[in-house]
Amino acid sequence: MWRTARDSVCLICRSAATPTTTTTTSKKSLLVPGQFPAWILQRTFATRRERPSRMVLSDNVARGPRSRDHEPTKPKNRQEGPFGAMNRRVANVDPRREPPPSSSSPINRDREREGKAKHRDDRDFKALRMQRTLAMIPYGQRQAVKARIEDVDSFDKFDLVPEVKEAVIKDVLKGMTDIKPTAVQRLAIPALLGKPLGGPRRRRELPIASEKRMEEFLLAAETGSGKTLSYLLPCIHYLRVSEANDTDVINYNKRLEQEKERRGGEPVSRWIENFEPHPNVARPRVVVLVPTAELVEQVLAVAKSISHIAKIKVRGLSSTYDPAKVQRSLYAPGGVDMVIATPHLLARIAERDPYILSRVSHLVVDEADSLFDRSFSPETGKVLDRSMPSLQQLILCSATIPRRLDNYLEAHFPNINRIVTPNLHAIPRRVQLGVIDVSKDPYRNNKLLACADAIWSIGKDAASHDGRDPGEIDVKRIMVFVNERDTTQEVADYLVSKGIDAVALHRDTSEQRQSEALAAFTSNEPLTISKADAETKAKEAKSTRHLANTKVIVATDLASRGIDTLAVRHVVLYDVPHTTIDFIHRLGRAGRMGRRGRGIVLVGKDDRRDIVSEVKETMFMGQALI
Numbered sequence: 341m342w343r344t345a346r347d348s349v350c351l352i353c354r355s356a357a358t359p360t361t362t363t364t365t366s367k368k369s370l371l372v373p374g375q376f377p378a379w380i381l382q383r384t385f386a387t388r389r390e391r392p393s394r395m396v397l398s399d400n401v402a403r404g405p406r407s408r409d410h411e412p413t414k415p416k417n418r419q420e421g422p423f424g425a426m427n428r429r430v431a432n433v434d435p436r437r438e439p440p441p442s443s444s445s446p447i448n449r450d451r452e453r454e455g456k457a458k459h460r461d462d463r464d465f466k467a468l469r470m471q472r473t474l475a476m477i478p479y480g481q482r483q484a485v486k487a488r489i490e491d492v493d494s495f496d497k498f499d500l501v502p503e504v505k506e507a508v509i510k511d512v513l514k515g516m517t518d519i520k521p522t523a524v525q526r527l528a529i530p531a532l533l534g535k536p537l538g539g540p541r542r543r544r545e546l547p548i549a550s551e552k553r554m555e556e557f558l559l560a561a562e563t564g565s566g567k568t569l570s571y572l573l574p575c576i577h578y579l580r581v582s583e584a585n586d587t588d589v590i591n592y593n594k595r596l597e598q599e600k601e602r603r604g605g606e607p608v609s610r611w612i613e614n615f616e617p618h619p620n621v622a623r624p625r626v627v628v629l630v631p632t633a634e635l636v637e638q639v640l641a642v643a644k645s646i647s648h649i650a651k652i653k654v655r656g657l658s659s660t661y662d663p664a665k666v667q668r669s670l671y672a673p674g675g676v677d678m679v680i681a682t683p684h685l686l687a688r689i690a691e692r693d694p695y696i697l698s699r700v701s702h703l704v705v706d707e708a709d710s711l712f713d714r715s716f717s718p719e720t721g722k723v724l725d726r727s728m729p730s731l732q733q734l735i736l737c738s739a740t741i742p743r744r745l746d747n748y749l750e751a752h753f754p755n756i757n758r759i760v761t762p763n764l765h766a767i768p769r770r771v772q773l774g775v776i777d778v779s780k781d782p783y784r785n786n787k788l789l790a791c792a793d794a795i796w797s798i799g800k801d802a803a804s805h806d807g808r809d810p811g812e813i814d815v816k817r818i819m820v821f822v823n824e825r826d827t828t829q830e831v832a833d834y835l836v837s838k839g840i841d842a843v844a845l846h847r848d849t850s851e852q853r854q855s856e857a858l859a860a861f862t863s864n865e866p867l868t869i870s871k872a873d874a875e876t877k878a879k880e881a882k883s884t885r886h887l888a889n890t891k892v893i894v895a896t897d898l899a900s901r902g903i904d905t906l907a908v909r910h911v912v913l914y915d916v917p918h919t920t921i922d923f924i925h926r927l928g929r930a931g932r933m934g935r936r937g938r939g940i941v942l943v944g945k946d947d948r949r950d951i952v953s954e955v956k957e958t959m960f961m962g963q964a965l966i
């Protein structure tokens with residue numbers, strides 16, 4: 341056996357692996373350190389079945405993958421090597437091996453063989469191998485999870501400090517009536533506050549029972565289910581509670597008092613800046629990592645709305661390294677309690693100031709499947725490494741758990757507390773999926789036309805149903821997702837030429853334009869346009885027809901991860917997504933937090949129709965995608 345390039349590249353670990361050491365075949369000589377020859381890449385990625393496991397959803401997140409503990413136990417005194425098989429007391433039989441055919445008759449044996457082959461064919465026929473979420477979780481455990489979910493019907497029932505509860509109701513979720521915590525919040529908040537988690541015991545116990553060790557949590561819940569609050573509230577609670585017991589701060593305050601006395605009532609403001617820095621200056625205790633600048637802004641906005649009442653200092657760091665901004669954010673005299681940042685930027689700052697992560701007690705990795713993926717894992721690893729000595733809680737959060745991440749967690753964090761909601765990996769039934777066959781009339785493989793047509797029909801529909809004030813028209817916000825970055829501009833330009841207000845969003849779009857475009861999509865307020873304005877716009881428009889009551893963003897994956905587009909009800913999948921993970925994230929921009937949504941997927945002649953119909957069927961059945 342020789343390993344493939346996929347095996348050799350350690351996506352998650354912090355050091356880059358080279359394939360040379362792992363090959364044991366004659367092809368070994370073809371390998372060059374740090375470089376993968378074409379034959380390896382072809383072998384690894386050519387067939388669909390060998391899709392990299394980072395793109396494949398894990399089928400049993402609540403329990404984790406089969407670990408060594410499930411495998412037959414190896415006798416303690418067993419020796420490896422040529423004489424290892426001697427004097428064995430345990431038969432060398434692999435229990436997973438298939439039993440021999442039960443019947444001795446050749447006819448029956450043939451029938452059995454046929455049956456197996458048919459079964460295999462049935463499996464192969466499935467374009468996506470489907471499996472119920474948590475199907476393997478025992479009935480009793482599922483009931484226990486459900487019972488815990490039903491327990492709490494208000495944020496008041498959590499053991500959070502009053503300021504945090506007040507902030508949720510008065511600020512974060514203001515204007516909402518009958519506020520109830522969601523399933524993930526009901527499960528995660530008590531667990532992060534220290535309440536023991538029910539469910540199965542973890543496989544490996546602590547090496548030393550009395551030793552204080554870091555707790556690890558995985559929060560895996562469907563898109564738009566309120567994961568952000570489920571980790572922010574306990575972290576802010578911790579900041580408030582620990583403030584009074586923080587020995588560094590207590591000692592600092594003592595020294596400050598002594599210094600004031602020594603100076604005999606001189607105004608403090610004159611010399612305070614020359615006094616030693618407060619322990620919290622550039623030493624945050626909570627760090628939240630997210631993959632994009634947009635998400636930094638989004639999580640920062642939620643954290644800030646709590647911080648006004650809970651009186652904590654939150655800073656956001658994103659985009660490129662700007663020393664002046666970093667100085668203002670982290671080194672301000674008042675200090676900083678919580679930092680929300682992208683791993684690239686924080687790792688870079690930590691290289692310059694190695695102590696910046698020396699007091700971190702809570703590290704949250706939001707969108708963990710992205711942040712432990714190839715492009716982010718080295719930087720995420722650096723932040724994790726530097727925070728590790730002081731870390732009390734590591735919280736990983738994601739709406740999709742690919743197999744690779746699941747395996748990684750099993751190997752590196754075997755005691756991780758898995759908080760998994762029953763609907764993980766399922767797209768809620770309230771989101772419907774429509775399919776447009778672009779290869780048929782009237783489109784004849786013109787996807788652009790089909791896309792514009794779909795948006796026009798959504799717009800017309802909205803105009804006829806949702807007009808409130810006779811002088812005002814409701815504006816529909818629609819997201820169009822494409823697979824390739826280059827296509828975004830092409831699609832947006834075409835839509836504009838057809839009288840649709842469309843903006844392309846990709847990594848090359850300027851930050852300002854991105855945030856302007858996203859602002860209308862992330863706001864929960866109803867968006868309207870007056871009929872007079874609509875008419876003026878129609879006159880100004882280049883096309884003969886103008887659709888005034890829609891706003892469209894054409895995006896790649898950039899906007900499909902984590903962006904809270906509560907107001908979006910329609911998502912158009914211009915391209916069939918490459919993986920079910922992309923399906924979940926893209927369709928997850930609509931139908932958030934219990935709302936209804938509609939997805940429209942355009943299927944061209946070269947697209948996998950079987951995948952689309954299976955996704956549609958699975959959604960209809962309310963099952964998890966695999």
Ligand SMILES: Nc1ncnc2c1ncn2[C@@H]1O[C@H](COP(=O)(O)OP(=O)(O)OP(=O)(O)O)[C@@H](O)[C@H]1O
Nearest residue numbers: 520521522563564565566567568569739902904933
């Ligand atoms: N208990 C609640 N009741 C009503 N709305 C809530 C509640 N908790 C959170 N929300 C709102 O739901 C929306 C979605 O929350 P959030 O962005 O945290 O979802 P998410 O699970 O992180 O989604 P994604 O996986 O797409 O990132 C937010 O607008 C948030 O304010």
